[in-house]
Every structure is written in structure tokens, then in C-alpha cells.
Amino acid sequence: xxxxxxxxxxxxxxxxxxxxxxxxxxxxxxxxxxxxxxxxxxxxxxxxxxxxxxxxxxxxxxxxxxxxxxxxxxxxxxxxxxxxxxxxxxxxxxxxxxxxxxxxxxxxxxxxxxxxxxxxxxxxxxxxxxxxxxxxxxxxxxxxxxxxxxxxxxxxxxxxxxxxxxxxxxxxxxxxxxxxxxxxxxxxxxxxxxxxxxxxxxxxxxxxxxxxxxxxxxxxxxxxxxxxxxxxxxxxxxxxxxxxxxxxxxxxxxxxxxxxxxxxxxxxxxxxxxxxxxxxxxxxxxxxxxxxxxxxxxxxxxxxxxxxxxxxxxxxxxxxxxxxxxxxxxxxxxxxxxxxxxxxxxxxxxxxxxxxxxxxxxxxxxxxxxxxxxxxxxxxxxxxxxxxxxxxxxxxxxxxxxxxxxxxxxxxxxxxxxxxxxxxxxxxxxxxxxxxxxxxxxxxxxxxxxxxxxxxxxxxxxxxxxxxxxxxxxxxxxxxxxxxxxxxxxxxxxxxxxxxxxxxxxxxxxxxxxxxxxxxxxxxxxxxxxxxxxxxxxxxxxxxxxxxxxxxxxxxxxxxxxxxxxxxxxxxxxxxxxxxxxxxxxxxxxxxxxxxxxxxxxxxxxxxxxxxxxxxx
Numbered sequence: 001x002x003x004x005x006x007x008x009x010x011x012x013x014x015x016x017x018x019x020x021x022x023x024x025x026x027x028x029x030x031x032x033x034x035x036x037x038x039x040x041x042x043x044x045x046x047x048x049x050x051x052x053x054x055x056x057x058x059x060x061x062x063x064x065x066x067x068x069x070x071x072x073x074x075x076x077x078x079x080x081x082x083x084x085x086x087x088x089x090x091x092x093x094x095x096x097x098x099x100x101x102x103x104x105x106x107x108x109x110x111x112x113x114x115x116x117x118x119x120x121x122x123x124x125x126x127x128x129x130x131x132x133x134x135x136x137x138x139x140x141x142x143x144x145x146x147x148x149x150x151x152x153x154x155x156x157x158x159x160x161x162x163x164x165x166x167x168x169x170x171x172x173x174x175x176x177x178x179x180x181x182x183x184x185x186x187x188x189x190x191x192x193x194x195x196x197x198x199x200x201x202x203x204x205x206x207x208x209x210x211x212x213x214x215x216x217x218x219x220x221x222x223x224x225x226x227x228x229x230x231x232x233x234x235x236x237x238x239x240x241x242x243x244x245x246x247x248x249x250x251x252x253x254x255x256x257x258x259x260x261x262x263x264x265x266x267x268x269x270x271x272x273x274x275x276x277x278x279x280x281x282x283x284x285x286x287x288x289x290x291x292x293x294x295x296x297x298x299x300x301x302x303x304x305x306x307x308x309x310x311x312x313x314x315x316x317x318x319x320x321x322x323x324x325x326x327x328x329x330x331x332x333x334x335x336x337x338x339x340x341x342x343x344x345x346x347x348x349x350x351x352x353x354x355x356x357x358x359x360x361x362x363x364x365x366x367x368x369x370x371x372x373x374x375x376x377x378x379x380x381x382x383x384x385x386x387x388x389x390x391x392x393x394x395x396x397x398x399x400x401x402x403x404x405x406x407x408x409x410x411x412x413x414x415x416x417x418x419x420x421x422x423x424x425x426x427x428x429x430x431x432x433x434x435x436x437x438x439x440x441x442x443x444x445x446x447x448x449x450x451x452x453x454x455x456x457x458x459x460x461x462x463x464x465x466x467x468x469x470x471x472x473x474x475x476x477x478x479x480x481x482x483x484x485x486x487x488x489x490x491x492x493x494x495x496x497x498x499x500x501x502x503x504x505x506x507x508x509x510x511x512x513x514x515x516x517x518x519x520x521x522x523x524x525x526x527x528x529x530x531x532x533x534x535x536x537x538x539x540x541x542x543x544x545x546x547x548x549x550x551x552x553x554x555x556x557x558x559x560x561x562x563x564x565x566x567x568x569x570x571x572x573x574x575x576x577x578x579x580x581x582x583x584x585x586x587x588x589x590x591x592x593x594x595x596x597x598x599x600x601x602x603x604x605x606x607x608x609x610x611x612x613x614x615x616x617x
């Protein structure tokens with residue numbers, strides 16, 4: 001076996017298997033594997049899970065089988081706390097050193113399921129292997145936010161960065177750094193040494209992340225942004241990171257920046273930019289909104305800013321830039337047309353225009369009313385029209401057992417199609433799936449709609465969780481419960497809910513829900529539902545009597561929440577022989593029996609077809 005040399009400066013790494021399954025040990029090798037990352041040596045005596053879980057790749061399965069066949073992995077005694085069957089080993093033992101193509105391949109071999117090697121392998125102190133790797137591939141251009149408006153009480157953006165053309169990080173307590181692009185492990189040693197006793201564990205970990213981004217992730221030609229005095233300033237990084245002595249150590253680490261000459265009011269920024277700016281770190285990766293930042297700054301790729309920046313004031317008003325900039329694509333909804341109103345049989349076109357304005361202003365609304373008023377049908381039709389097609393629409397229905405894990409994300413049982421084994425995996429729900437789709441590059445100005453049918457039948461506080469906050473504050477982000485991601489609802493995501501007031505009174509909806517949704521009533525007594533059946537019958541060329549009967553029925557029902565909507569009488573079966581009487585007897589009268597339960601009322605005598613026909617003129 002050829003000599004395998006350890007990668008200099010890296011320690012031994014470990015993985016502890018659950019349920020007393022033992023420990024695996026290994027280290028990085030100087031040699032690179034086929035995927036361009038360092039190989040990993042799994043050391044003799046390491047424990048390996050005997051069970052292969054769903055999701056394990058074919059290559060890893062074959063590797064484990066070969067090692068078992070040639071004796072590289074031998075049975076180990078079952079531990080006292082194991083789920084394996086009687087006599088079956090809970091884990092295997094490596095009887096020799098095993099060279100793996102990468103740290104991830106070694107982790108999959110040990111765990112029995114695919115896993116990230118840089119995150120799974122840890123030092124004895126618990127630090128991930130990723131901290132010992134040099135910077136890998138990254139996009140040609142990235143964007144960054146660096147906060148400098150309050151550095152120990154000083155506004156460096158206004159007093160230093162914009163005037164001298166730079167961006168900086170503090171580093172007063174750090175010893176000299178010899179490496180130009182230090183790894184996280186190197187930075188951690190320096191931070192631990194320099195800030196011992198001067199910062200908490202979490203503060204030191206945050207400082208390591210910020211220094212790593214500033215010194216090794218940022219590149220010349222990246223976009224950088226800063227906030228000061230309620231304005232966003234953006235520029236282009238023009239130089240490598242350098243260290244220099246500064247007063248109080250407030251700006252020791254510096255990069256030169258060509259700043260755009262004018263800031264942009266924070267409240268006028270695109271919503272997706274405001275969302276990213278709300279992440280509470282001193283250095284934030286803004287690459288996801290790079291296109292929007294380019295539109296603000298006039299940045300034109302590696303060539304720099306748009307020509308003409310010297311003549312910013314020429315012909316400008318109050319110092320605003322006149323440089324040619326890319327046209328910002330704004331989020332909007334299609335205008336209401338006469339064809340849409342005619343298709344939906346909406347008598348008052350202004351009602352549809354108001355719905356459009358409510359969606360643009362509030363982003364979420366609820367259509368509420370008694371059964372049969374076409375709430376779900378109208379919600380789907382409006383979503384497809386304003387969203388540009390069904391591919392931008394997702395529909396869910398709430399029920400009493402619906403939970404946050406169903407709606408947004410949670411650990412769900414997943415079955416492996418080959419082994420039929422089941423394991424829990426973090427799985428996205430319909431809202432997370434739609435939000436991720438709407439957040440993709442190129443989709444941020446395309447409306448996406450989530451239709452929630454029977455929205456009031458679930459425990460809304462339980463289902464929405466921290467998302468309640470995001471419904472109201474679309475420009476902010478929150479840390480998610482399960483994944484730990486910083487998440488914001490995309491501006492292009494709209495929500496339309498439906499609420500049956502006969503199932504649960506609208507009065508029971510809590511104040512938080514009322515504040516976050518616009519509520520639009522669909523009632524047989526008001527437009528656009530009033531007269532809908534008559535218009536449909538006229539369009540279909542049918543006898544108008546059912547519309548008159550429905551109006552007479554609703555005039556007798558005292559509770560508006562139990563009025564009967566027209567959709568019960570807009571189905572083909574109603575107009576076959578005996579269909580109207582059958583629908584009245586099996587669909588409408590049972591609803592009214594429930595409404596008058598315990599009152600001793602003869603419902604057929606009061607609301608039957610014969611009784612209503614006698615009331616017609």
C-alpha cells in the first residue's frame with residue numbers, strides 16, 4: 001500500500017455513532033480524490049454502522065459490500081443499547097486503514113447514509129472538518145453587506161468608508177496573521193488567543209465567521225453594501241484584504257472599495273433586498289439579491305460601474321444620478337379585464353379590481369362566507385389568473401390535525417424505495433416549497449400563489465409558528481425552528497385563504513390573524529355572489545326559477561352565516577329530471593336541519609320547494 005501522508009496542519013477527526021455504536025477516527029490526506037477534494041483515511045479500529053439507511057448512494061453501498069466481502073469490515077459485538085435483532089451486530093469494525101475518496105465518502109461509509117463529511121467529522125473539541133479546508137469554488141461575483149454604522153459607537157460608513165474608499169472590520173485584539181487566506185481553524189486559534197476572557201463563546205464564533213468571509217470569501221469585483229443614516233450605499237471591491245493599525249483597532253482589516261456616489265433610502269429598496277439586510281450579522285452574504293443590487297448601483301460586471309459616473313450631477317435633480325441603469329423589474333399583478341369579469345360572472349368589475357389592490361397591498365387575504373358561495377373556486381381562478389398559470393399555484397387544505405411540520409417543514413418518515421426501510425428526514429412542506437420556488441433567480445418578480453382552503457379549521461398559531469411574523473413583516477427574516485436557516489417570505493408570494501363561516505364563526509379568528517389578512521365577504525346577500533345564479537342560468541339558457549327559489553330561501557334564513565350559496569344549484573345534475581328536488585332534499589335541507597337542531601322546527605315544511613314556491617310572486 002503506498003505511503004499516505006496526512007494533510008499538514010490538520011488534526012484527527014472523529015464521528016460518534018449513536019446508541020453505543022462506538023467511534024470512528026480518521027484524518028485528511030494530502031492526496032486529492034476524484035472529485036477534487038482531499039482524500040480521507042479511516043483508521044483501523046474505527047466503528048462502522050452495520051445498517052444501511054434509506055438514501056445511501058449506490059457507490060457507498062457497493063463499497064460497504066466489498067469491504068465486508070474482503071474482510072476489511074468485521075463484525076463487532078452488539079452493544080447493550082441497540083435496535084438490531086437478536087444476535088445481529090450493531091456495528092462493524094475496520095480491521096485495517098481504509099482510504100476513502102473524500103471525507104463525505106468516509107462519513108457515508110461510517111453512518112450508513114449519505115452525509116456531509118466537512119460537517120460530520122469533528123475534532124475532539126467539536127470543531128467541524130470544514131474549518132480546516134481552504135476556500136473552495138465560489139461564483140465569479142458575490143455581494144456582501146458589511147455593517148459599520150455603529151462600531152463601538154462610531155459611524156465608520158459616513159466618517160471613513162465613503163470618504164476614503166474602503167470597507168473594514170475591527171481586529172484590535174487579534175495577533176498578527178501570517179496566512180493571506182486563513183482557514184477557519186487558523187482564525188479560530190487567533191480569535192481564541194486574542195479574545196480570551198474578552199468575549200463569549202458565541203461572540204468569538206461569530207467573529208471567526210465574519211473574518212473568514214472578509215479575508216477569504218470576498219474577492220475583487222464583488223459588490224459590497226453598507227447602511228448608514230437610513231440609506232444603503234453600494235460599491236465594488238477593488239483591492240485585496242490588508243491589515244493596518246487604526247485608532248482603537250476599529251478598522252484594522254481593510255479592503256479598498258469604489259463606492260457608488262449616492263445612497264438609496266432604505267424604505268425605497270426592493271423588498272428582497274430589505275429582507276437580506278434584516279439578517280443580524282456584521283457580515284452578510286447578499287449574493288441572492290446581487291441582481292437587484294446591480295440595478296441600484298449600475299454595476300456592469302467585471303468592467304466596473306456604468307460609464308458616466310463622473311457626470312452624475314449633470315442634468316440631475318438634487319444630486320441624483322443620471323447614469324444609465326438597468327431597468328428594475330417590478331412585481332405587479334395583471335390588470336383586471338372584461339373577459340375575466342365575464343368568465344367569473346362578476347357583475348361589478350370594480351370588485352375584482354379591489355381584490356387586485358388588496359393583494360398588492362396586503363399580500364394575503366381571506367374569502368369568507370357561508371357554504372356554496374364559490375370561495376374555493378374563486379380563489380383558484382384568481383390565483384391562476386394573477387399568477388399567470390396553474391404552475392405558479394399550490395393548494396392546501398387545513399384540518400384540525402394540520403401542523404407546522406406539515407405546512408412548512410419538519411422531520412417526516414421517508415421510505416427507501418429499494419430497501420423499504422424508513423428513516424426521518426427534514427422535509428419541506430407546501431409553503432417552503434413554494435417560497436423556495438418564488439425565491440429562485442428570475443422568479444422574484446413572478447407572482448406565486450398559495451391557496452389555503454378551510455383556513456380556519458386548523459390551529460393557526462400552531463401551523464404558522466414564527467411565520468406569523470413574516471406574514472406581517474415581509475421585509476424581515478427569522479431563524480427557522482428546524483433547519484436553522486435565516487428565512488424570509490418572498491415578496492412575490494401571495495396567500496388566498498377560504499373560510500366557511502358555517503363551520504366556525506369568523507368572530508373566533510384571533511386578532512393576529514385579522515391583522516395579517518384582508519377579509520373579503522362572499523355572501524348571497526351582497527355582490528358579487530348576489531345574482532350570480534341568475535346570471536349563470538341566463539348564460540346557460542336555463543329556467544330562472546332556481547335563482548328565485550334560492551333568493552326566497554335565503555330571505556327566510558335569519559343567520560347570514562347559514563345562508564345557502566348558489567354553487568349547489570350550478571351543477572349539471574340539478575337540471576336533469578328530478579334533479580332540483582333531489583339536490584334540495586339531499587344537499588340543502590340537511591344543512592338547515594343542522595342549523596335548527598334542537599329547535600323542533602319542521603324544516604321541510606318551512607324550507608321545502610313547495611313552501612317556497614307558494615311564496616314566489
